[in-house]
Amino acid sequence: LRTSDRLLDCVLPYVDICDRMPIGLILICVLACAAFPDPVIGYQLLSVICVALTSWLLFRIARQLASYPAALAAAAAYPAWLLLFGGVGGQSPVFYNLPMAAAAAWTMALAARPGSRRLTAQGCAIMLLAGLAMQIKYSALFEGMFFGLSLLWSGWKCGRRLPKLAGDALLWIAAALVPTLAAYAAYAAMGHGAVFIDTNFLSIFRDEMPFPPALVRLLWELLGLAPFWLCAWIAWPRRKPSPRACWIFAWAGASIAGFLLFGNWFDHYVLPLLPPLSLIAALAFDSVTRQRTAIAMVVGIGLAAGLPRAAVDMADRGNAREVAALTGLVKPRLGAGCLYVNEDIPILYVLTRSCLPTRFVFPDHLALRRFQRAIDADQAGELKSLLATRPSVIVILANPDSDADYATRGLLLTGLKRNYRLIGNTTTGSKVFAVYAVNHPAP
Numbered sequence: 001l002r003t004s005d006r007l008l009d010c011v012l013p014y015v016d017i018c019d020r021m022p023i024g025l026i027l028i029c030v031l032a033c034a035a036f037p038d039p040v041i042g043y044q045l046l047s048v049i050c051v052a053l054t055s056w057l058l059f060r061i062a063r064q065l066a067s068y069p070a071a072l073a074a075a076a077a078y079p080a081w082l083l084l085f086g087g088v089g090g091q092s093p094v095f096y097n098l099p100m101a102a103a104a105a106w107t108m109a110l111a112a113r114p115g116s117r118r119l120t121a122q123g124c125a126i127m128l129l130a131g132l133a134m135q136i137k138y139s140a141l142f143e144g145m146f147f148g149l150s151l152l153w154s155g156w157k158c159g160r161r162l163p164k165l166a167g168d169a170l171l172w173i174a175a176a177l178v179p180t181l182a183a184y185a186a187y188a189a190m191g192h193g194a195v196f197i198d199t200n201f202l203s204i205f206r207d208e209m210p211f212p213p214a215l216v217r218l219l220w221e222l223l224g225l226a227p228f229w230l231c232a233w234i235a236w237p238r239r240k241p242s243p244r245a246c247w248i249f250a251w252a253g254a255s256i257a258g259f260l261l262f263g264n265w266f267d268h269y270v271l272p273l274l275p276p277l278s279l280i281a282a283l284a285f286d287s288v289t290r291q292r293t294a295i296a297m298v299v300g301i302g303l304a305a306g307l308p309r310a311a312v313d314m315a316d317r318g319n320a321r322e323v324a325a326l327t328g329l330v331k332p333r334l335g336a337g338c339l340y341v342n343e344d345i346p347i348l349y350v351l352t353r354s355c356l357p358t359r360f361v362f363p364d365h366l367a368l369r370r371f372q373r374a375i376d377a378d379q380a381g382e383l384k385s386l387l388a389t390r391p392s393v394i395v396i397l398a399n400p401d402s403d404a405d406y407a408t409r410g411l412l413l414t415g416l417k418r419n420y421r422l423i424g425n426t427t428t429g430s431k432v433f434a435v436y437a438v439n440h441p442a443p
Helices: 002-007 023-035 039-063 068-084 092-112 119-134 138-157 162-189 193-206 211-224 226-235 243-262 267-285 291-317 320-333 347-352 379-388 406-419
Strands: 339-341 393-397 420-428 431-438
Touching: 023 039, 023 092, 039 068, 039 092, 039 267, 039 347, 068 267, 068 291, 092 119, 092 138, 092 243, 092 267, 119 138, 119 162, 138 162, 138 243, 138 267, 162 193, 211 226, 211 267, 226 243, 226 267, 226 291, 243 267, 267 291, 320 347, 320 393, 320 420, 320 431, 339 347, 379 406, 393 406, 406 420
Parallel strands: 339 393
Antiparallel strands: 393 431, 420 431
């Protein structure tokens, strides 16, 4: 919400604020800010609507493959397991799973019944949905590529010749790229094309993420998905497999490949796997004799583990009362100056309506080692420039993150000691924030 809230004030993402979210996700947040008095509640409501619609689409797909109870269970498994992998916060896959589920339903129907006379036009619509999903999270690229290959296979099965298929492929690729190219064209027209390219596509490769912790996360995530691996083993097509069932397994394989190739393996990166895995679970439910027991186990495990995980996440991030207490320390001391949040809690910019002292207002950009090369500026130099402007209030973590860049933190603490006074510490969730107010505002 930090960038989207400012977009309403004509602040340009990527240029005036360094943020790597695709423009589609920013626009969803803009809708939350514009349509709801409380943008946080609005954002959560939008995510709930997307989850409900995605579950409905999964039910409709599963109903073509399995019995009514199994299809209903697949639709229930999706939101249950969202909770277990951090989806309660409205992570980006919660939104882009909706257009991808719609594209999947359409593609599967074409793949199961090759020969549609309108394959080219329908393929363009499917790939446009994938392109819209990419503007919410670029990792949707991998599933989009699989949908494109499925469309080509459908064309081949219905007898289309290679020149025609090549033309279709070009059209479908173009349709998938339309949303991204439109966003780039808008920035290029304003003279910021290079900034758009660097922020959206290049900076992610400059992240410095330690591999051992990422590998540990991956192992835990694979273990957490164990009920779905069991369902996949039960439902694996062995004798006379249906084209739809085979296609669902192939979709799951494409999703898993994209997840593994991404490399960081945070919990919410698992969320795109849940739609195809939920459909595989539906196939498994119809393959066992004790269907109700199997459904209760898969959905029940998701809820039994997901609800406590959601409660822990909410406790870790803080509640409205705790955030209000922190805001109450900050807002009265802003005056005509700006707020700078060094780590972890960007919602303060929205709640205080503060001006922005730097384009690097994303907490952690100037604080963590992983961003040393990822942002298009020198962390230490940018922090020195920021401190020279004397923000009215600076908020930092009392206990730094394990990935903190201690060189830049040392610069920050020196500046705080010289020109700021500690107003107080307050706990928000599991973290303690220290609030500093400037002794004398910059002239």
